[in-house]
Amino acid sequence: MSFSDGQIWGIIVALGVGTFLMRFSFLGLIGDRPLPPFVLKLLRYTPVAVFPGLVAPLVMSPAATGGTPDPARLAAAVATLAVGVLTRSVLWAILAGAATLYGLLWLLG
Structure with a gap:
């Protein structure tokens, strides 16, 4: 399977946006609010x-x-x-x- 340079860069950008959105959903949207105690316990x-x-x-x-x-x-x-x-x-x-x-x-x- 071979990809063109444009397809490879498209995949890299899509993965970067996906990673950003996953992290932003946790840190950006609820980062200023305290987490419930059961979530803090599970994160340990x-x-x-x-x-x-x-x-x-x-x-x-x-x-x-x-x-x-x-x-x-x-x-x-x-x-x-x-x-x-x-x-x-x-x-x-x-x-x-x-x-x-x-x-x-x-x-x-």
Whole structure:
């Protein structure tokens, strides 16, 4: 499927307008009014729902190993989760995961 230059620019502009309208509908139209408490409660769970979707493909099918699960990355994910649950600190979880990943990559070669 090939598009002309004008069609590609039309698609880019249409996607830009669509993105603007989606954000404006939330921020521009109701941005100056307080949100209901149940909406604020639900918004607190957004990072918890998004991060696993971003991290899971990097752990289960990393590009560095050609898509094969790697013991170092799996161990780092488990360490990150364990430290995060135990300390309830994002910083300590990230540091534990990074130390585990780089330590195991160094040990395993």
